[in-house]
Amino acid sequence: MPSASGRRKPSRSASAIVADKERGRHELMVDAGTLDAAAPAGAGGLLASSPFTVGGHRWRVRYYPNGDCTASKGWVSIYLFLDEDVAEPVRARFRLSIVSEARALFFVKFKEELLSHPEVQHDFTSRTSWGYSKFCQNKVLASLVRHRGLDRFSIRCDIVVLNGFRTEEEAPSAAVPPSDLHKHLGDLLQSGRGADVVFEVGGEAFAAHRCVLAARSPVISAELLGAAGGGAPAAGVVRVDGVEPRAFKALLRYAYTDALPEMDKEEEDAILRNLLVAADRYGLPRLKTICEDRLCMILDVATVEIVLALAEQHHCGRLKEACLQFLAAPANLRAVMSARGK
Incomplete structure (x- = not known):
């Protein structure tokens, strides 16, 4: 002992x-x-x-x-x-x-x-x-x-x-633990405690808190919560079109925790593309940059043309440059042209 x-x-x-x-x-x-x-x-x-x-x-x-x-x-x-x-x-x-x-x-x-x-x-x-x-x-x-x-x-x-x-003696400093605010807010989102608005996206419902979303995005506050406050039903249900449920769920997670959830490798590319569009739509520039950065790292023959068009449409200069560099490699370009011909 x-x-x-x-x-x-x-x-x-x-x-x-x-x-x-x-x-x-x-x-x-x-x-x-x-x-x-x-x-x-x-x-x-x-x-x-x-x-x-x-x-x-x-x-x-x-x-x-x-x-x-x-x-x-x-x-x-x-x-x-x-x-x-x-x-x-x-x-x-x-x-x-x-x-x-x-x-x-x-x-x-x-x-x-x-x-x-x-x-x-x-x-x-x-x-x-x-x-x-x-x-x-x-x-x-x-x-x-x-x-x-x-x-x-x-x-x-x-x-x-x-x-x-x-020589002067310095007062000992306390070991300050890292902030866990993101964890508490993430738990709040997951539990739905105190939620005062529900988003209906592609047949799925997501409960959230108006004050958190309004603080994170003035566009969400004006377009979604403003609509809910003006003429929505008493239950506070807001219908969202043009966003996939998986991407909207990731957007909410980011709004509460400033980070993205874990994604399956098979779904990551599709979720990130849709999430980039949503981030641009709802005025979340940091989230848009995160999506752009991760898409640059997972470019492949099957999706590079779609991503290039997306980069053009949403003014993602770094992503566009990454797509053009990918296509500049002769082997990649031949593979893309071959896939297009099938």
Whole structure:
């Protein structure tokens, strides 16, 4: 006899390794007058933001309106600066852009991006900066500002500080069983419980539920159930012409379960052909495609001409192509011609 411990289900757990990161944004508001061509170049022209904290570290945005060195004179230089001493490099991803305030309809304010550079990643050591010595030409930015009638603009820094990785325990997920709705609806159809309409097809009667069929096909709702509701007898019997009983039974099964019933190999071809016609008639495109696909796989000499005519009539391009490929084989074509002559 197995022990109690041997019958226990194995325990399951999960964990995940995630990046420990913190996002932040700082905007440095700048007076447009700083773009004056007479602004000093190099260290003397440095304008810096107030310090801000992201990821537990202190940062500043550094702005040089006329370049941070002789080589970049006439350009705007912008950097992100780590304003503290650190024992280990601090890894950060950041994106620098120049934005302005604009107004949309009803005086709603929004920020419009004038210039930007792609996001970059850098490992910052103590009191170092990283950015662009030539972010944009001074005169280009000045022209944009004048064109929009701005008296100021903002330098925006979007930053993500990466503090390594950490392990997190994940809550165990329940094993969700697959849906069995189709089974219950199939049982409902087979039992006839609560049926409120009966279809008479080729001398056979099929009980069904108006609400299910109306939900599956607006054409059935309008042509069949609408007729039953308007002038049919009280019993709710609807006569259906032009569909074989076997095909109509398969159509109902599909409407309730989204699948076709098992079919005898000897009858499959005939049922599928009639079912394709019914699917096209009652606006069930997925069912029509299923029939088309299965007919493509069971083409034979005896039925290929009938199926080809059916494909033409009901606009089944894939089925038509399969028939033509079947007939393109010399042996198949000879067999069809021979059968036609008998």
